[in-house]
Amino acid sequence: MEDVVGARDLVNAPRPVRKTAGGLTLVELMVTLVIAGVVMSSAFIFFAGQRRVYDAQMKVLGVQQNLWGSMEMLARFVRVAGTGMIGCVNVTDPPPAGAAAPLTGLRAYGGASVGLIRLAPIWINNGANGSPDSITVVFGSGSFGSFSDTALAASVQNATDSIVTTAGMSAAFRAGEFALLLDTSGLPAGPPVGDRGCTLFQVTGISSGADTLQHASTSPWNPPGNVAGLVPYDYVGGAG
Secondary structure (H helix, E strand, O other), X not given: OHHHHHHHHHHOOOOOOOHHHHOOOHHHHHHHHHHHHHHHHHHXXXXXXXXXXXXXXXXXXXXXXXXXXXXXXXXXXXXOOOOOOOOOOOOOOOOOOOOOOOOOOOXXXXXXXXXXXXXXXXXXXXXXXXXXXXXXXXXXXXXXXXXXXXXXXXXXXXXXXXXXXXXXXXXXXXXXXXXXXXXXXXXXXXXXXXXXXXXXXXXXXXXXXXXXXXXXXXXXXXXXXXXXXXXXXXXXXXXX
């Protein structure tokens, strides 16, 4: 009888409670938060790195596009460099027709520090004191054989002289246009042989009433005084 009672007491004895039945402990919660923080930090660092790579690639792409555009523009100018920049022989027979004189560059004013120059198709200037280099391309948009000319009504000799055209001919010009002043009165003495003093200048103003063309030094292509000072002889009245 005692054995039966002891067996019943053993069966009805309280069972031990599991530790997980009461939820997470503080240590387990802290470990979980640390792991989640590490994962989130890693994900943030990854996406931030990808963003930096994307930004760098876009900057490189922008530089490449700007370089392509610059090279395309430069190539267009280089292809036309020197067009229309030949010396004048005769207003009715410009080179190469007749080929009576060497095809020299046009006379022009290169600034106070340069003075008279022969226009070159391309100028490459080194930048001073770390400043960027510059490339200057020079060409003319006009075409020989399809231009109009006018004779001078007065000599261009003094620094105060304007270019006086024959009556009514100044209306053919516009302010801002470039023009060539050609002396056809005779060949100058000495070299260059056959060069009749064809000089480039820019029209800065027109007086149709007085039939004059102004060429003020406000244009970088005009000298401070007068275009006649660009050559060792004068442009005379009646010249084309």
